[in-house]
Amino acid sequence: MSFKFERKINYYETDKMGVVHHSNYIRFLEETRCAWLEQIGMPFDLLEENGITIPVLAVNCEYKYHVTFGDILEIIPHIKEYSGVRMTVGYDVKDKKTGKTVLIVETKHCFTNKNLKPINLKKYNKEFSDKFESLLEK
Numbered sequence: 001m002s003f004k005f006e007r008k009i010n011y012y013e014t015d016k017m018g019v020v021h022h023s024n025y026i027r028f029l030e031e032t033r034c035a036w037l038e039q040i041g042m043p044f045d046l047l048e049e050n051g052i053t054i055p056v057l058a059v060n061c062e063y064k065y066h067v068t069f070g071d072i073l074e075i076i077p078h079i080k081e082y083s084g085v086r087m088t089v090g091y092d093v094k095d096k097k098t099g100k101t102v103l104i105v106e107t108k109h110c111f112t113n114k115n116l117k118p119i120n121l122k123k124y125n126k127e128f129s130d131k132f133e134s135l136l137e138k
Contacts, residue, residue, distance in 0.1 A: 003039055005032040005075045006096065009067055019066040026059060029091060029107060032075045042131055050125055051114045054087070058108040065100045072096040079135045084122035086110050087132065 007028050015021040037043055047054065067073060074096045081088040090106045111121045121129040 003036050003077065005035050005077070007031065007073045007075065009069055009071045009073070011069045014069050018068050020068070022063060025061065025063075025093075025103060025105070028073060028075060028093075029059070029105065032077050032091065033089065033107075036077050040131060040135070042128060047128070048114070050128070052119070052121070052125065052128065053112045053114065053116065054109045055112060055116070056107055057086075057110055059105065060108075061103055061105040063103050065095065065098075065102050067095055067102055073102060078137050079132060080106060080137050082132050082136050084111070084120045084129055085118060090137070 009020055013020050013024045034044060037047070044054075072095075074092075074094045076092040078090050078092075079087060080090045087109045088106055089109065091103075093102045093105060094100060095102055111119050111124070113119050113124075121132065
C-alpha cells in the first residue's frame with residue numbers, strides 16, 4: 001500500500017538563514033507516521049487502547065538538500081525491517097517542486113505495553129502484527 005504525506009513548511013519552522021531548522025524534520029516524520037498509521041487502520045489511539053506503544057529508539061538522518069518557507073515536502077514511509085519486537089521505518093523525503101531528495105532518514109522503534117515493557121507484537125496482537133508484516137519492504 002502506497003502512502004504519501006505532504007507537508008508545507010511554515011515560517012516559524014525556519015532558522016535565521018531561512019531554511020528549515022534540522023530539528024523540525026523529526027516532527028515531520030512523526031506527523032507522517034501518525035497519518036500513515038491512521039490510513040492503514042491502526043491510528044495511535046487504537047494502538048494505545050490495545051495497550052501498545054511504539055517509542056522511537058533512534059533516528060538516523062543525513063541532510064542532502066534544504067527547503068524553505070512555503071516549500072512542500074513529500075514524505076513516503078516504508079517499513080525496512082520488522083521482527084514483531086522492533087521495526088525500522090525508512091522515509092523518502094523530497095521537495096515536491098524540484099523532486100530533489102531532502103534527506104535520507106530512518107527511524108528505529110520497538111513495541112511496548114502501556115508500562116513501556118517490550119512486547120512481541122506477533123504474540124501480543126496478531127492482527128496488528130500482520131498489518132505491519134504486510135507493509136514490510138520486499
